[in-house]
Amino acid sequence: MKHWDIYARELMSLGFGHPLWHPEPSLQFGQIRLGDVGYLRKGRFRFLFNSMHSAEHPVNATKGVPSGFEEFKPPGNPVRRDRDEITQTELHSKSLQSLSIAATASAGGTSMSASIGLRYQCSEESGALLMLKQPGHKTSLDCGMHIRRYMRAHLTNWCDFANGGHLGIGLQEKDLIFVSGFVKTSVWATAAFQNNCSSGELLVTGGCFVPSASGEFRVSMSKGTIGSVFSNTGPRGRLSTLQAGSEAPTDSDQCIFLQYYKVKSRKLRLPAVMRAAAGPHEMEYGPDDDDSCDRPVGCAGSSTSSSDEDIDSFYPNYDPIDKLLDYILQV
Template sequence: MPAASNVYAHALADEDYGYPLWDPGYEQKAGEVEIGDVGFIEKGRFVRLFNVMQRPDDELNALRGVPEGFRQLTIDEKHISTSSINRDSFWSKHITKVEAKATAGAGSTFDASLTYKATSSSGAILHLPTGYAEERQVSERSMIMHEYLRRNYEHWHRYIQQSQKFTVAENDLLFVRGWVKTADWIVAAFAHSKEEEGASIGGGHGLFKASFSIDLAKQEVQGGWTNRCARTKQEAHQVDQCIFIHFLKHTAHDRWNGC
């Protein structure tokens, strides 16, 4: 059976916001995803090793340190764009959004369900309860990060393997040039279901409190997964969950690939 994170990323790959992360959360000790991060994706979550746009003693580099001979990268704001995304759902191309309901309950809670119809045997859904996300990225036309990556990726890779003891292939090492973040999220993916099957994501007692599950109508699915953000009241409006990531990475024949 395929991994949920791979099914999800492949299904939402056509979105023009970068690589979809199955787990948009972050290590509390490391901090949220930022431009300039060097790291890798593991089980649908980005793992930072260090950040080249911050000082070696910055809190973003406190957990794992920086390579020997580290030189901080500075990028002028003219190369960086920011924008707002007012959208509550993303779904793969063979899914049709059918219905979204929210019914007020006692106090500030409410029941919610999202119903979709799939015309493919696999797919993915991302729902943003707040209906809002922010995007920040270095322009694809800017050569600053490309040149910095070219000069450093071999050194980074040796450092990660020898000093950090991570087994990461060169083409799995990512250099973050941008992100899309939100405050709260729900994701679902399915594979090997029967075509034209209905899917419903729902739960009771509020989007911020409920446990969500995917319920495929005919129950003939071999792989169906959900994941959601668990936040405290104090965290509920913090836009720090990275749902899409833009990155550069080294590929064969000294070519550079990005997302």
């Protein structure tokens, strides 16, 4: 598995949405907005167009819009804003247990240097970590029925738009997502690892995320394990400001969790259910490469069906008991 897939899978159960390995705004299209339509690839959200702005809006001017485009204008005021949705300074997978702040020593040439680090016990072969300097704020659309109906009417045109003309991306309907919510913050650090055994320690050193630490943010494995460890931080300019001793920035434009609607399929042909998508107990991740999107296989949909019942939301906190009751009621 790719590290962005490991990261998303391991933090899915936290219930905030799909974790993005690359939370930064697009250099071309800016930060993620409600009503964005696009797809996921290599830990990033790839923008196609925004459904809640007109075809003439600057954000839609570069790529254009699908044929038959109609703005999504749900009635009332369905936008919900929840400040401080995440107040913890670190979030990690169930496979990690925080141990202590550790002092580490390293040799460089003829001198020794000491640094402060955070230690985590690893109980499984993979895990993930997200560290924050500011709270995460949530914004979402509370109009699921309207989103489903809108997607049912236009999904085929969206797929034709992505694959035809000058784009030629090569997507299926099941790859397309409608952004219905997100959690954003200002500064972040991510880590993901995979080992050949279910023991060892993860050590985080340096950067502004470790108390009383200096130097570059680094993540490593210890205790003789053999595996892969990946880390990412951003935005670079803000991190430099923090390490220079300035106050933490408050611009919340970094999308650490994404919520969306997409076409889904059911392995068991149960009666259609108009409820939130299955939770992490059903989530599996398939391989990702240059020609495929990193997506939860359990929530992928059929490219030949875009009925209202087949379009569902990606909301990880879905109780399986509720799903069973839905099925019983349908029968």
